[in-house]
Amino acid sequence: MPELRPWRAAKPHVVRLADAVRPRLARAAAATKPQIARLARAGKPQVARVALPKTWQYTAGAATAGLALAAGVVTAAGPWDSSGQRTAERDRAVALGRAGGTDHGSAPGAPGRTRPAPTAGPVLTGLGGVSTVKSAPDGKALAGALDPLLKDPALGSRPAASVIDVTTGRRLYGSGSGTGLTPASTTKIATAAAALSAMGTDHRLTTRAALEPDTKEVVLVGGGDPTLTAREKTQGSASLRTLAAGTAAALAERGVREVTLSYDTTLYAGDEMHPIGVDGNLARVTPLMADEGRTDDSTSGPVERVPDPAADAARRFGDLLKSHGIKTTAPGPSKATTRAKTLATVSSPPLSALVERMLTNSDNDIAEALARQTAVATGERADFAGAGKAIGSQLRKLGLPVKGAAFKDGSGLDRADRLTPDLLTALLAKAADPSHPELRPALTGLPVAGFTGTLTTRYTDGASGVVRAKTGTLSGVHTLAGTLVDEDGRLLAFAFMANGTDGILPTTTQKALDRIATALAACGCR
Secondary structure, three states: OHHHHHHHHOOHHHHHHHHHHHHHHHHHHHHHHHHHHHHHHOOOHHHHHHOOOOOOHHHHOOHHHHHHHHHHHOOOOOOEOOOOOEHHHHHHHHHOOOOOOOOOOOOOOOOOOOOOOOOHHHHOOOOOOOOOOOOOOOHHHHHHHHHHHHOOHHHOOEEEEEEEEOOOOOEEEEEOOOOOEOOHHHHHHHHHHHHHHHHOOOOOOEEEEEEEOOOOEEEEEOOOOOOOEOOOOOOOOOEHHHHHHHHHHHHHHOOOOEEEEEEEOOOOOOOOOOOOOOEOOEOOOOOOOOHHHEOOOOOOOOOOEOOOHHHHHHHHHHHHHHHOOOEEOOOEEOOOOOOOEEEEEEEOOOHHHHHHHHHHHOOHHHHHHHHHHHHHHHOOOOOHHHHHHHHHHHHHHOOOOOOOOEOOOOOOOOOOOEEOHHHHHHHHHHHHOOOOHHHOHHHHOOOEOOOOHHHOOOOOOOOOOOEEEEEEEEOOEEEEEEEEEOOOOOEEEEEEEEEOOOOOOHHHHHHHHHHHHHHHHHOOOO
8 A cells, every 4th residue: 555655664563563454454355255245145235234243344445544543553552752642653644744743832731832643644534535425424324233233132231322423523323322321441531631621732740859948858749640650661751760860969969968858749639549449450549659559560450559659659769869879768748848949850741642641551540640630720629529520620611511421530440430422422523623633632542443552452353453442341331432434434433331231241241342333334324
């Protein structure tokens, strides 16, 4: 394909991915043709069009869009770089000569100018120039394709769905689409949009060390950066090692070699413990932590966490200061005064990168941090209740349909959260709206079917590279919300929610949701 040629000068692993996708498309197409022919001969051409959701036949109609998504966007889920975009995606944008990337010309946190992310092109494939169809899919035809799949017992007692045309924002299909259901991790789409609209893509979270005058007390002040790391390899995250080195150098300039060490977590308020209690999916919610309080070298997924992430981070900071010749006391909690002089600072990657990382890896710690930061930015109390209020308020300001929604946390771990399929699809459409480029990371961070994040092992025999979606899973709850390019090259947003799936094998429900998304991608439906 001609559009792939520039990538050979950009990143070898992008080329390998493209080369790997081509034979899969060819084999699937060859294997599918006889089945379609048999259905057609039986006088069922419409069934032949949509009845093979576990195949790749739909890619013939959207091969250009699908392969562009697969090879241009999907690459590796990292490393996360300082521009707020995956390195491979940035290189592809450069190779294609497209403008992109966030505007870092303004001060951190300032509204400034914002442009779509480099990934916006392939993510928004279907909005213009690709589709040869002027109209969106027909609602009745969509219902004929999707209604039977929504009746699958694997979807439990309360399945609901919404499909909209991203170009126009018009709803094409709905089944219980206005009903508020437990969304699980698809809540993170709402958290992403609220945080981006409140703070902007360039906003960074700063951790600092400050010296109280005349006391030789050094206070490590948490700025709410959940990606702060004490590891040697930072992958673009703010480094506690860098902060310690800068602090030690500033103290040495003052002739200070021994200090009292304290730490400040007053940026947040309320209970640090999530309502689910101690759980490997989330550390205590505090503005100061290193490596998300993980007790091993993992960077995502559930794992045992340290009991007090803030105290742990301060202790590690003290050990690093000692390695630079600064003697410290055992750290204790405190609050930096307004007279404290900043010795050194480190800042997180831009908010655009944090949002992408949160969505791709379904990172609960980042999600709760961004919810609290949204509360801070909008003047709400920075606790669970205030964060939920801030998210709802920001979505209302964006003109989104929040009726029936309830936000109890930022991650979706709280079963009291409620979102509607209509709200989820409206969020995705708003993120694609050219008048809201600041929301674009809510799309570019979505996992890609068969390749990245929480969809890496799904769609292996279905819509790989064509579906981009956020998953949501709790006991008895399974959700899927994202975008896809249909058979005619039209960009659609969808949300499928299944509550009441207790007693059903989780993989069975996930496969049922995947079949619906694959059928939607396969269905021109006109």
